[in-house]
Amino acid sequence: MPTTTTDIFTEKIERDLAIEPRDPMPEEYRRHLMRQISQHAHSEVIGMQPEGNWITRAPSLRAKMILLAKIQDEGGHGLYLYSAAETLGISREEMIEQLQTGKARYSSVFNYPALTWADIGAIGWLVDGAAIVNQVMLQRTSYGPYARAMVRICKEESFHQRQGYEIMAKMAAGTPEQHEMAQDALNRWWAPALMMFGPSDAESLHSKAAFQWKIKRESNDALRQKFIDKTVQQTEVIGLKVPDPNLRFNAETGHYETSPLNWDEFHRVINGDGPCNRQRLEHHRKFHEEGRWVREACQC
Ligand code: BYC
Numbered sequence: 001m002p003t004t005t006t007d008i009f010t011e012k013i014e015r016d017l018a019i020e021p022r023d024p025m026p027e028e029y030r031r032h033l034m035r036q037i038s039q040h041a042h043s044e045v046i047g048m049q050p051e052g053n054w055i056t057r058a059p060s061l062r063a064k065m066i067l068l069a070k071i072q073d074e075g076g077h078g079l080y081l082y083s084a085a086e087t088l089g090i091s092r093e094e095m096i097e098q099l100q101t102g103k104a105r106y107s108s109v110f111n112y113p114a115l116t117w118a119d120i121g122a123i124g125w126l127v128d129g130a131a132i133v134n135q136v137m138l139q140r141t142s143y144g145p146y147a148r149a150m151v152r153i154c155k156e157e158s159f160h161q162r163q164g165y166e167i168m169a170k171m172a173a174g175t176p177e178q179h180e181m182a183q184d185a186l187n188r189w190w191a192p193a194l195m196m197f198g199p200s201d202a203e204s205l206h207s208k209a210a211f212q213w214k215i216k217r218e219s220n221d222a223l224r225q226k227f228i229d230k231t232v233q234q235t236e237v238i239g240l241k242v243p244d245p246n247l248r249f250n251a252e253t254g255h256y257e258t259s260p261l262n263w264d265e266f267h268r269v270i271n272g273d274g275p276c277n278r279q280r281l282e283h284h285r286k287f288h289e290e291g292r293w294v295r296e297a298c299q300c
Contacts, residue, residue: 013214018144021087029213032206033143034088035104036215038095041081042106046099046280048074050114051123059117066163067120073156080152084145100285102272109192111274118171118178118185124164126186126193126231132157133227134197142214165234172238179239186235187243194258195266197224203263225255232256 005024012019019025048071055071058064082092098104109127114120132154139150171182198204198220210216218226235242246259268274 013142016142016214018147019142020144028209029215030088032209032213032215033146034085034090036206036210037081037085037088037143037146038090038098039105039107041078041085041095042099042104043110044074044078044081046106046284047110047127049280049283050110050112050276051120053114054117054120057117058120063167070124070160070163073160077149077153077156080149081146084143084149087145096288100281100288102281105270106280107196108266108269108274109189109196110280111269111276112188112192113276115188116181116185118168118181119189121164121167121171121182122185122189124160124162125168125234126164126189127196128157128160128164129231130193130196130227132161133223133230137216137218137223140214140217165238168240169238172240182238183240186240190243191261191265194224194228194261195269197221197227199263199266228256228258 006026009019009024009026009029012023019029051067051071051074055064055067058067082095085095086092095104099106109130114123135150135154135157139147139154141147141150168182168186171178173179174182201207201219201221204220207216207219211219232242232247242258244258246257248257249255250257269277272278
């Protein structure tokens with residue numbers, strides 16, 4: 001029979017029972033989740049920017065309606081996740097302040113520009129595709145409010161991944177120029193999508209604790225590999241090429257092997273020096289400020 005609060009927490013983790021907001025939990029567990037969930041929320045919200053840039057230039061009314069709905073979903077994901085983080089005792093204002101002052105991170109991938117319509121396809125297919133692989137695992141994360149948010153988010157992300165893949169498939173089967181545009185978008189988004197899974201297992205700072213507390217159930221490298229194996233096959237189906245001269249299938253392991261990623265670039269980008277970091281935060285600050293009167297009017 002567990003007696004101390006630590007025992008109660010440990011027993012729940014061991015028995016795979018969800019930890020709920022009022023349950024006892026170690027301070028480090030609470031802080032770990034506050035960091036990860038708030039960063040996840042920021043990623044959803046900042047991730048609206050590269051796609052939002054294309055709403056007025058979508059090539060048809062159908063494409064525009066689908067893109068609008070997708071971007072709105074991402075905003076909704078941000079809201080569920082901010083709410084999940086708030087149950088840990090941090091306010092929305094504090095989280096926004098941490099984002100805007102650079103104290104909190106958001107996914108590296110959103111610091112790259114969306115240059116053509118094919119980039120909208122690549123973002124849905126690769127970025128949402130990578131997010132799903134990670135988030136399917138997070139549906140079984142140990143913190144109840146985070147796991148439940150993930151269930152709904154994963155359903156919506158599947159639609160996002162398909163809309164992106166549809167754009168890429170159409171462009172790849174279009175005119176030579178459209179095909180080239182699709183290949184160029186894949187060339188530019190491939191490595192940033194792989195970096196979404198975080199540093200290699202050997203370099204990951206938080207994985208050990210995350211495994212111990214069942215926040216993570218699969219490692220950064222294992223999830224990256226899962227994504228590669230799925231995506232290489234999808235690339236072949238639509239007649240595009242994975243931009244990696246060292247890509248090869250290893251029949252013994254049953255997995256694709258790829259070139260090492262440029263981790264210097266990853267660290268530069270997560271530390272604020274990617275192609276669009278400044279632009280993304282300035283945009284967020286500007287519109288957050290412009291929305292102040294709405295928050296005040298709602299008293300929220
Ligand atoms: N980007 O010890 P590690 C979407 C940081 S949005 C930036 O492995 P952890 C969508 C990490 O924070 C969904 N930073 O960390 C939206 C840590 O630094 P701090 C995006 C990264 O937490 C709109 C340090 O590196 N998904 O789908 O165990 C349109 C060491 O890393 C990144 C999520 O946010 C990165 N890629 O594992 C379209 C997933 N990777 O915090 C689509 C939720 C690592 O000590 N997050 N860092 O300063 C996670 O699952 C985990 O936090 C990570 C990292 C796998 C990302």
